Amino acid sequence: MYNTTMNNFKVKIEIDEQLNDCEVVIRCREADESVIKLQKLISAASNTGEQISFFKDDTEFFLPLENVLFFETDGGIIRAHTAEDEFDVKFKLYELEEKLPRSFMRVSKSTILNTRMVYSITRNLTGASKVEFRGSHKIVYCSRNYYKSLKDSMTP
Numbered sequence: 001m002y003n004t005t006m007n008n009f010k011v012k013i014e015i016d017e018q019l020n021d022c023e024v025v026i027r028c029r030e031a032d033e034s035v036i037k038l039q040k041l042i043s044a045a046s047n048t049g050e051q052i053s054f055f056k057d058d059t060e061f062f063l064p065l066e067n068v069l070f071f072e073t074d075g076g077i078i079r080a081h082t083a084e085d086e087f088d089v090k091f092k093l094y095e096l097e098e099k100l101p102r103s104f105m106r107v108s109k110s111t112i113l114n115t116r117m118v119y120s121i122t123r124n125l126t127g128a129s130k131v132e133f134r135g136s137h138k139i140v141y142c143s144r145n146y147y148k149s150l151k152d153s154m155t156p
């Protein structure tokens with residue numbers, strides 16, 4: 001058994017060789033914001049093998065998620081953008097938020113981006129901040145509501 005304490009959380013790891021699958025149990029007085037955040041982090045960490053299909057015309061593509069710069073809504077259709085191309089995806093943005101690894105985050109009502117591909121953020125105090133990507137001319141805009149979260153995720 002391993003024990004440690006982080007902020008308000010006590011973390012306990014119990015080894016049980018009889019288990020077939022790993023099980024994570026969160027015991028808490030109430031499911032407050034910090035508990036929900038912890039649950040989402042654990043879920044995101046365990047969903048790293050998630051596969052998403054990408055579509056263009058009549059062809060289905062199986063791209064590594066790390067090639068995706070961002071996902072955005074475009075007239076009710078969700079598009080995935082790589083450095084040079086774009087594909088349709090058959091998920092809603094809120095569904096993608098649950099499926100994608102932690103390196104992806106929402107930056108506006110209509111956009112989820114891959115933080116690992118961000119090259120620069122040009123802050124705009126009165127409006128949306130411009131985000132540019134490595135190896136691409138494509139840009140997206142981060143709304144003021146999401147700017148701090150994006151900035152925090154970019155700094156170690």
